[in-house]
Amino acid sequence: MATQLNLSDSDSSDLSDQSVFTRRSNRSLRIAEQERRKKEEEDPFVLALKYFSEVEAGTPATGNDELENNLVRVEKVAFSRGLSPEAISVMLDFAMSLRMGSSPCARVLKCLLPASVVPQEAVVRAIVWLTVRKLPISTQVLFMKWVLTVFDMIDAKDKLRAIYGFIFSFVTDENLCPFICHLLYLLTRKENVRVFRVRKLLEQQSKLGRQPYLLYLLSLYKVFCPELVTLSIPSRMKSGFKNHISPWKSALIAVQKRNDMQVASSISLAFAVRDKTASRKRKHAHLDLPSLNPVTIKEPQAAQSSSRKLVPMQQIQSFAQLLQNMHRIELPAQMGSLLGSSLALQYLDCVQDESALLRLNFWLGYTLHEEFLFCSDGGANKNPEEALQFLNRLLSVQHFLQEGFNSSDAFMYKFLNVWDGSLLRPQILGLLSNIPVIPSSQIKTLLFDPLMQLFFTSSLFFKCGLIECLNHMLLKWLTWHSAYALEDDLDISLNSHTSINITLSGFKDSVMELVHFVGRLASVGLQLEDCHSLLLSFILDFYETVCDTFLKFGLPLVVMPPPGVFYPAFFAADPVSVDRLAFIMHRYKVNLTSAKRQEKVTEQGFHISRQTFREFNRYQVFLVNCLWNSNMCYPEADVRLSDELLAKSGVPQFSTRFDLIHHPAFVSYALDFHHKCWPGRKDTDLNSIKQSKPWNWYLEYLFTQGFDGLKDFVQNSINQRVMMAGDGCDNVTQSQKLGSAPHIKQPLLS
Amino acid sequence: MSLLKPFSKLPDLNTANILLVENEEQFQQNLADTLVEETAVTVNVRLAKSLPLPMENDESRPRIDLVVFIINLTSDKSFESAKASLKYLDPGYFLGKVCFVATNARHASVRTGCLDALRQLAALLHCPLLFAEDQSPEGATSSARRLLTILKVASGLVPNTTALYLSSLTRCTMPPDIDQPSFD
Numbered sequence: 001m002a003t004q005l006n007l008s009d010s011d012s013s014d015l016s017d018q019s020v021f022t023r024r025s026n027r028s029l030r031i032a033e034q035e036r037r038k039k040e041e042e043d044p045f046v047l048a049l050k051y052f053s054e055v056e057a058g059t060p061a062t063g064n065d066e067l068e069n070n071l072v073r074v075e076k077v078a079f080s081r082g083l084s085p086e087a088i089s090v091m092l093d094f095a096m097s098l099r100m101g102s103s104p105c106a107r108v109l110k111c112l113l114p115a116s117v118v119p120q121e122a123v124v125r126a127i128v129w130l131t132v133r134k135l136p137i138s139t140q141v142l143f144m145k146w147v148l149t150v151f152d153m154i155d156a157k158d159k160l161r162a163i164y165g166f167i168f169s170f171v172t173d174e175n176l177c178p179f180i181c182h183l184l185y186l187l188t189r190k191e192n193v194r195v196f197r198v199r200k201l202l203e204q205q206s207k208l209g210r211q212p213y214l215l216y217l218l219s220l221y222k223v224f225c226p227e228l229v230t231l232s233i234p235s236r237m238k239s240g241f242k243n244h245i246s247p248w249k250s251a252l253i254a255v256q257k258r259n260d261m262q263v264a265s266s267i268s269l270a271f272a273v274r275d276k277t278a279s280r281k282r283k284h285a286h287l288d289l290p291s292l293n294p295v296t297i298k299e300p301q302a303a304q305s306s307s308r309k310l311v312p313m314q315q316i317q318s319f320a321q322l323l324q325n326m327h328r329i330e331l332p333a334q335m336g337s338l339l340g341s342s343l344a345l346q347y348l349d350c351v352q353d354e355s356a357l358l359r360l361n362f363w364l365g366y367t368l369h370e371e372f373l374f375c376s377d378g379g380a381n382k383n384p385e386e387a388l389q390f391l392n393r394l395l396s397v398q399h400f401l402q403e404g405f406n407s408s409d410a411f412m413y414k415f416l417n418v419w420d421g422s423l424l425r426p427q428i429l430g431l432l433s434n435i436p437v438i439p440s441s442q443i444k445t446l447l448f449d450p451l452m453q454l455f456f457t458s459s460l461f462f463k464c465g466l467i468e469c470l471n472h473m474l475l476k477w478l479t480w481h482s483a484y485a486l487e488d489d490l491d492i493s494l495n496s497h498t499s500i501n502i503t504l505s506g507f508k509d510s511v512m513e514l515v516h517f518v519g520r521l522a523s524v525g526l527q528l529e530d531c532h533s534l535l536l537s538f539i540l541d542f543y544e545t546v547c548d549t550f551l552k553f554g555l556p557l558v559v560m561p562p563p564g565v566f567y568p569a570f571f572a573a574d575p576v577s578v579d580r581l582a583f584i585m586h587r588y589k590v591n592l593t594s595a596k597r598q599e600k601v602t603e604q605g606f607h608i609s610r611q612t613f614r615e616f617n618r619y620q621v622f623l624v625n626c627l628w629n630s631n632m633c634y635p636e637a638d639v640r641l642s643d644e645l646l647a648k649s650g651v652p653q654f655s656t657r658f659d660l661i662h663h664p665a666f667v668s669y670a671l672d673f674h675h676k677c678w679p680g681r682k683d684t685d686l687n688s689i690k691q692s693k694p695w696n697w698y699l700e701y702l703f704t705q706g707f708d709g710l711k712d713f714v715q716n717s718i719n720q721r722v723m724m725a726g727d728g729c730d731n732v733t734q735s736q737k738l739g740s741a742p743h744i745k746q747p748l749l750s
Numbered sequence: 751m752s753l754l755k756p757f758s759k760l761p762d763l764n765t766a767n768i769l770l771v772e773n774e775e776q777f778q779q780n781l782a783d784t785l786v787e788e789t790a791v792t793v794n795v796r797l798a799k800s801l802p803l804p805m806e807n808d809e810s811r812p813r814i815d816l817v818v819f820i821i822n823l824t825s826d827k828s829f830e831s832a833k834a835s836l837k838y839l840d841p842g843y844f845l846g847k848v849c850f851v852a853t854n855a856r857h858a859s860v861r862t863g864c865l866d867a868l869r870q871l872a873a874l875l876h877c878p879l880l881f882a883e884d885q886s887p888e889g890a891t892s893s894a895r896r897l898l899t900i901l902k903v904a905s906g907l908v909p910n911t912t913a914l915y916l917s918s919l920t921r922c923t924m925p926p927d928i929d930q931p932s933f934d
Contacts, residue, residue: 372856373856374856374857374858375856375857375858384886417925418852418855418856418865418881419881420880420881420882420883420889420892420893420896421892421896422883422888422889422892423883423888423889423892445923445925446925449923449925450925452919452920453878453879453920453921453922453923456916456919456920457878457880457896457899457900457920458895458896458899459895459896459899524919527910527911528903528908528910528911528916530909530910
């Protein structure tokens with residue numbers, strides 16, 4: 001009891017202690033606050049800002065010590081921490097209003113390094129000052145460069161967009177034109193594209209020549225309204241906006257790095273959605289995905305005059321919200337940001353309006369071109385991480401949408417021609433496998449020629465990677481076909497967002513080209529790499545896709561592997577390859593039989609050429625003769641050596657060397673089986689397995705070792721009698737007795 | 751004028767000799783360093799600024815199995831120099847023993863037409879044209895690997911194949927003018 005009391009006593013005292021403490025801390029906080037305020041009032045920086053906001057117009061600038069001191073203070077803060085939005089506003093206003101003449105103007109502009117964001121009102125006001133006061137041309141240019149540099153940091157763009165026409169009027173100014181065009185390029189939306197503006201730009205072009213900055217703006221206009229811009233845009237444009245060299249860039253990066261290190265989250269950034277891994281925020285690092293930054297950032301916009309209220313993408317937090325607002329989504333200012341948000345991708349996936357995809361494609365094509373084909377640093381990627389992340393993101397987006405983008409496909413066709421085969425290999429091969437069906441007339445020049453040159457000069461691992469990539473490509477094409485091909489309408493849309501269609505026969509041609517191409521690569525590749533089993537494994541992967549095109553994907557097409565693939569796989573020393581080959585042959589047979597059956601049922605069915613059946617039969621006969629009948633040297637064999645030559649080799653019973661017992665891949669199993677079957681025997685005679693009883697046990701034994709492909713093959717092609725009904729069908733039965741091997745009826749397809 | 755001949759000397763056992771010709775002499779050293787690290791065969795790397803090679807050590811020079819022209823696409827001189835050097839090669843070299851390596855192909859300051867001219871030249875001579883990322887060490891390693899693949903074939907170290915066969919598979923072709931390919 002006493003202890004309990006004691007305890008409660010101490011508890012209460014604790015409590016009182018706490019309350020005292022909180023009270024005390026509250027007080028200390030208050031004092032701190034007061035002190036801070038006092039300090040702020042005395043803070044030379046705050047005083048300096050006050051000076052700049054209140055200084056009277058007409059105060060002389062030269063020899064003004066007060067101005068000098070204050071300016072130095074602001075510069076110090078700007079270059080160390082960056083300026084707050086309010087400070088930016090004050091300083092910009094001071095500079096652009098020319099209250100103290102134009103001499104301090106450039107100096108002020110040069111120190112306008114934002115710590116977080118730039119208020120758009122300040123920018124709008126400054127643009128207005130641009131017309132009111134007579135600034136020197138160099139200062140005007142400097143200001144425009146500053147706007148372009150900090151464009152991504154301007155907190156909202158709605159008011160800037162509202163004065164689009166106003167900004168457009170500066171296009172006629174020869175000095176400002178390149179910068180104005182760039183700014184307009186960043187601001188333009190579909191509704192801004194008007195006939196009179198296009199006319200103005202064309203007029204300007206005839207005056208100044210075909211300037212890249214004008215072309216760029218026009219090409220964007222063309223994306224939005226192709227009917228208004230009839231001009232043809234050259235394919236390979238020099239980098240259009242050469243405004244990258246700005247005096248703020250390095251200082252800005254330094255300031256942001258420092259701020260990032262100090263406080264990462266305390267500043268309420270407008271860039272909250274940004275990917276955490278890319279924590280640095282810069283302009284002109286295009287590969288850094290921008291945040292979902294709506295055109296309008298201010299929340300309460302209920303009293304908007306427009307009748308159709310738009311909901312910025314950023315405000316959509318859940319899928320339910322997305323569904324409700326599907327019809328009135330406002331796209332973000334920077335299309336690249338869509339790639340970073342899964343909700344935005346959902347929207348993109350089911351959106352009807354094509355302009356979103358057009359804009360995204362335009363942005364993506366431009367970015368890929370600038371960063372990977374037209375690098376200012378010649379490909380010495382200072383930031384390989386960034387490129388890697390960007391491509392990975394692009395890949396995951398394509399995976400999500402289950403299709404590629406036009407612009408990334410076009411980029412791939414170009415990139416393959418200058419690729420060294422190792423730069424960002426996994427990503428590039430990933431993008432390559434997403435390429436949609438290419439018509440057979442173009443597939444060679446676009447795809448096969450560059451790939452062939454890369455394949456044969458590269459390492460084994462590249463070869464494996466490329467075969468795998470082409471396998472994925474084929475799988476995607478076939479899946480696409482099985483999902484989109486309609487029974488009565490043979491047209492297949494290549495891409496859900498384009499109107500390019502391809503007929504079924506065109507599609508079949510393309511698939512056949514691809515399969516033949518891989519067959520060629522595989523045959524020669526195996527020859528060059530000495531039938532490497534890793535490469536062989538990837539090649540067999542590919543043929544596992546090919547052999548099932550009819551049953552799995554409903555494509556009436558059967559292409560047999562070339563001899564250069566079939567024989568190396570059969571003669572391989574590892575049992576896995578032989579097993580997989582047997583499986584593939586089994587699937588070919590199932591596909592061909594059911595195709596045949598369907599051909600009988602539906603009169604106008606497709607036709608599989610006799611050549612394919614002939615090839616299949618040849619392989620089938622070879623397999624059965626070698627593995628089962630122990631007779632490698634039969635008259636019609638593809639691989640034939642004269643008996644005298646074989647006799648000279650000194651190999652006894654050369655004809656049986658590739659049966660299930662003696663095949664190098666299985667001989668160890670045969671020995672093991674022999675040992676288990678006759679444990680007492682001293683001398684090993686593998687031929688004794690050929691007795692009918694041990695033979696069946698041996699087969700059982702092999703099947704328990706996991707050779708399922710072999711099992712399927714043996715059960716379906718050898719023991720069972722498959723009778724092909726019909727007139728065009730002659731069942732050749734080949735029964736050869738060798739030793740005491742079982743009697744075989746071997747069906748052939750024709 | 752002395753022609754470099756591919757078959758005038760006997761080969762050494764298990765040895766491959768490669769000649770890297772580069773006017774700027776920037777990338778060849780990196781490549782050479784990586785090439786000689788190969789252990790399966792002895793690789794001798796000879797460097798030259800241009801052809802013809804000097805007469806003095808003509809005797810001691812081993813048989814050259816593969817001649818590689820490294821061309822920096824940002825410099826016109828590089829291309830011109832390589833083009834001028836070509837005529838000091840025996841026609842026998844063009845049966846699979848010449849290879850072009852282009853650097854800086856993705857650079858913004860490549861003059862339009864320069865790459866096309868090089869492609870045309872390589873296609874005309876039936877030679878492969880490789881692209882290399884010369885700025886990064888990984889790029890240098892991977893180009894060295896690819897050169898080694900060709901070199902081994904060219905010096906006859908790979909059974910089942912010959913230099914002429916490989917070059918018929920890898921020789922440069924002219925790509926179409928791709929922008930947005932239209933499939934009509």
